[in-house]
Amino acid sequence: MPEIVTTILFLLVNGLIWGLIVALIAIGHCLIFGVMGIVNMAHGDIYMVGAVLSFYVVGMLGNFWLSLILVPAIVILVSAPVERFILRPYEGHHSSTMIATVGISFIIQQIALGTYGGIPKKIISPWPISFNFLGVDYPGYRLLVACISVLILVGLWLFLYKTSYGILVRASMQDREMASAMGIDVNKVLITTFAMGSVLAAVGGVLAAPINQVFYLMGDNVILLSFIVVIIGGLGSLKGTLIAALSLCSLEGVLASVLSPTKARAAIFVIMIMILIRRPQGLFRD
Amino acid sequence: MKPLAKKGMDMEFEKVGEKRTTLNYFAITFLLLWVVMGILLPKGARSLVTHMMIFSILAMGYDVCFGLTNQCSLGHSVFFGGGAYGAIFSILHLKFGILPSIFFSVGAGLLLSLIVGLICVRLSEAYFVIITAIFFAVFHLLAMDMTWLTGGDDGLSIKLPSISLGPETISLYNPWVNYYFVLIFLAVSYLILNRIARSPMGRVFVSIRENEKRVQFLGYNVYRYKLIAFIVSGMFAALSGGLYALTLRYGSADFFSFHWSIMPVVWCLIGGLGTLAGSWIGVVIMSLFQYYVSAWWTYYLILFGIIILLILRISRKGILGYVISRRLT
Numbered sequence: 001m002p003e004i005v006t007t008i009l010f011l012l013v014n015g016l017i018w019g020l021i022v023a024l025i026a027i028g029h030c031l032i033f034g035v036m037g038i039v040n041m042a043h044g045d046i047y048m049v050g051a052v053l054s055f056y057v058v059g060m061l062g063n064f065w066l067s068l069i070l071v072p073a074i075v076i077l078v079s080a081p082v083e084r085f086i087l088r089p090y091e092g093h094h095s096s097t098m099i100a101t102v103g104i105s106f107i108i109q110q111i112a113l114g115t116y117g118g119i120p121k122k123i124i125s126p127w128p129i130s131f132n133f134l135g136v137d138y139p140g141y142r143l144l145v146a147c148i149s150v151l152i153l154v155g156l157w158l159f160l161y162k163t164s165y166g167i168l169v170r171a172s173m174q175d176r177e178m179a180s181a182m183g184i185d186v187n188k189v190l191i192t193t194f195a196m197g198s199v200l201a202a203v204g205g206v207l208a209a210p211i212n213q214v215f216y217l218m219g220d221n222v223i224l225l226s227f228i229v230v231i232i233g234g235l236g237s238l239k240g241t242l243i244a245a246l247s248l249c250s251l252e253g254v255l256a257s258v259l260s261p262t263k264a265r266a267a268i269f270v271i272m273i274m275i276l277i278r279r280p281q282g283l284f285r286d
Numbered sequence: 287m288k289p290l291a292k293k294g295m296d297m298e299f300e301k302v303g304e305k306r307t308t309l310n311y312f313a314i315t316f317l318l319l320w321v322v323m324g325i326l327l328p329k330g331a332r333s334l335v336t337h338m339m340i341f342s343i344l345a346m347g348y349d350v351c352f353g354l355t356n357q358c359s360l361g362h363s364v365f366f367g368g369g370a371y372g373a374i375f376s377i378l379h380l381k382f383g384i385l386p387s388i389f390f391s392v393g394a395g396l397l398l399s400l401i402v403g404l405i406c407v408r409l410s411e412a413y414f415v416i417i418t419a420i421f422f423a424v425f426h427l428l429a430m431d432m433t434w435l436t437g438g439d440d441g442l443s444i445k446l447p448s449i450s451l452g453p454e455t456i457s458l459y460n461p462w463v464n465y466y467f468v469l470i471f472l473a474v475s476y477l478i479l480n481r482i483a484r485s486p487m488g489r490v491f492v493s494i495r496e497n498e499k500r501v502q503f504l505g506y507n508v509y510r511y512k513l514i515a516f517i518v519s520g521m522f523a524a525l526s527g528g529l530y531a532l533t534l535r536y537g538s539a540d541f542f543s544f545h546w547s548i549m550p551v552v553w554c555l556i557g558g559l560g561t562l563a564g565s566w567i568g569v570v571i572m573s574l575f576q577y578y579v580s581a582w583w584t585y586y587l588i589l590f591g592i593i594i595l596l597i598l599r600i601s602r603k604g605i606l607g608y609v610i611s612r613r614l615t
Contacts, residue, residue: 039415086595094412095358096598098419099555102548103594110585224423227416235412262431269424273405276417280409 015253017142020149021204023245026229028200034173034236035193036091039098042105044223046198050205051214052116064126075202076195083194112216120213145207228272240284313563324465336465338573339472340529345565347522348550353560355515356495361418362523363546364425368398369524370531370541377444384449388528395524403516408509422547429539441538555597558604
């Protein structure tokens, strides 16, 4: 097989796996927006928190996989009160939520800078096995990440579409006032959804920690991508978000081999603008 | 019934007029204060005040967008940075004088805000916020990346040409000249923006803020008015960026950073949305805060975040809005 084909395949797979992680983050983003109307500027920082916490878990307990359990627990404990006591009054007012979450994002970033430090650090891959794959050694950890992400996405889908609680979440997403009129405890749904969205971002951070460098500003890069994905998918459309995440990330992965990473990002941005001009409501929203 | 209703409306108008007069007195007092301060202040404080006045232009311009028409944009760093680079490029490559370079930077702001506005303004609130934020992020990335053009993090420095006024020539290298030069721009910007806010167009802006649907039903082209407000705001952001670059004699990709997007929001919220001159209070408070607290604590941005949350929680009227509402009732 010619070398160029393997290179492109390699990049495509890389992009797809990164796309799965981004899909986790962006679906969390989309859920939070859909149910609560929060434009969450701090979502990328929760991803960063996930990565930083997993760094500490590896350092203290020596086992990376524990962080997949511990980090969500910590994030739930922190994010639920944040939603209830800080963000609740602004929900539905998009600009106010945006400004408030910018404030939260500053606080999270600076706390991370103060405790973790400003130097990027790397976590050693917890599963240092590589598969020979068309003559290229492919790290097994990435494949494992893909499997875990798919499992989480399937679990999320089962939760949202096959359980009675999922119906409550979807009902609140469609029409919050009506849902509360129907006797749904919207208060509980809101807290759970926010915690769930945050956990998705944090898990994305944990999974990405051994692939990317752990840095206190690593969220800035991801939040941009997540916003673009959510916009292209159509705000509030989970299916659209998933498709947009996978296709955009694999496209960006391939483009990054030809252009510089920044130019690839700019190309994605141009695509987003084109789509917005044609369809202002995003691709998958009617 | 009818005369009564009319009387009520007259009173309403008087109130609006009174509010505007109060604001004018406030702005004139503030400007006179700066004129006197220019003579009294020591050197370091004078340069701080020069920066504050430049930021005041940005804050006022942003107020047209956020305070008057309720479009919360996070993309103003694009116009600020665009204005700064407009001034720098025109001096560096085109050998413009100071005043033409400022016109050039305002023109750059006009162009950029027209492009961004045409794409963003017709979208709903959530999309508007997110897409202006994406614009800022992409322009910042590009500015950092294209070092051959922008100088990246190191930036570009410029040599200022002197301004000739008839037989005399003055130079912005003199801090006094720089101070009063910026002050004149601040005063002129206030006059223009105040005129816009009091004009029929300004009234339409405010009614879009209060009830967009109703304005649409009255037959106004809401999209066009919002776009005009956005462009005006972008032009003043560019003016402020150009002045900032001229004062520092330097510009870098940092001028596109998030700082210049979020600060105007905070300034306007502290000072009072829709009051134009009110944002100057926000500028003074936040500049002093940054100047002193950042020297005292490295992670002062935590306090900054807390301040943002507090202002949102306490009142969206801001300081000046609060004072005026107390005076009028």
